[in-house]
Amino acid sequence: MSEQKEERARTDALEGKVRAALHTLAELHGKTFDPDVPRQVAPAVGKPGSKPPVPIGPVSARKAAADLLLDLHWLIADEHATCHCRLVAAVTDVPAIAGWVLNHSVWLARHPLAGESVENGGIVARLEAAAAAYVAITTPPAGRWIPVGPCPQECPGTVAAWLPADDGSLQAQLGAVACVCDVEPEHAWTRSQWAMLARLQGDDAPNHLPAVELARWLRTYLQARVTHRHLWNWVKRYPEVAAMTRDESGVLLFDRVRVTLWFLERRERVA
Known part of the structure; x- marks a missing residue:
């Protein structure tokens, strides 16, 4: 009798975890792209004026949650003897799929895989991992x-x-x-x-320089092996560098701040 009580307590605990994780996924799914949730922003990449990319974290979390819930849906539909229905919802509609799966939480809690680890296909562990990812994405950092x-x-x-x-x-x-x-x-x-950039803004050099002088400045302050020919090649190959103007005599001038920051970013990526 004690074994039955222990098994019942174990199943009840697993069911509670299943239901909590499913509720979390359903409630937070719509907030994973919430623009009001502040996030640390990475430096922008791409061409000037291009739209910033959709953040990778929310995309990955949404896909992982949808894939997991669909797996559980088919597990229930194929193995649950008393389930003769199929889900009618878009494959990416996490709240709808979570609601359908929630109706079978008791059966999932009694499944042999319910208490296994994530590596072994554990149902509860995988649901909790997906819910934790949603919580992390939708919780503003301190x-x-x-x-x-x-x-x-x-x-x-x-x-x-x-x-x-x-x-x-x-x-x-x-x-x-x-x-x-x-x-x-x-x-x-x-x-x-x-x-x-702060040092650039604080020194006495003008912000716009001809190619020869800018190359000399980069060699002096950044120890960069750069010549004026490199600058002209960069302009041809990388349009984001080509922010130039002309002085009164018509000489083309490079934007020193823009070129320097572009060069630093490129050097960091290569390193």
Whole structure:
């Protein structure tokens, strides 16, 4: 009799976990792309003016949840002797599929795979992992944005850096964050790039320089093996570098800040 009680208690506990995870997936699915949930923003990539990409985390979490729920749907439909119905919903409609699966939570809790690990196809463990991913995506991170200066890209915005609340020293916290403009989110830099940008804005060199002088500046301040020929090749191969103007005599001038930040980002990716 005690064994039956233990088994009943085990099944009840597993059913509770199944129901809790399914409720979490159904309730939070619509918030996984919520623009009001602040997230640390990575430096923008792509051509200037292009739309920022859809964040990878929510896309992966949504797909994983939908795939899991569909697997459970077919498991129930194929193995549950008293289930003679099929789900009528879009394969990506997580709330609808979760609601259908929820009606069979007792059967799932009694399934041999209910208490197994994720690696062994455990039903509860996989549901809890999917629900935890939704919670992580929809929970605002603890911290605050710190204004660090005006946007340098001929923009009225202010650039701010994300400061996590649970990190170490201020210097350590600022080391890994992105600096993002509050008007144009594609105006973004890593902390090291912003530090270089601050130095660029603080020195005496003009922001627009001809190719020969800019190449000399890059060699001096960045120890970059760059000649004026490299600059002209970059303009031909990478349109985002080609932000040039002319002086009064008609000489083409390069945007020193833009070229320097592009060069730093490229060097970081190669490294």
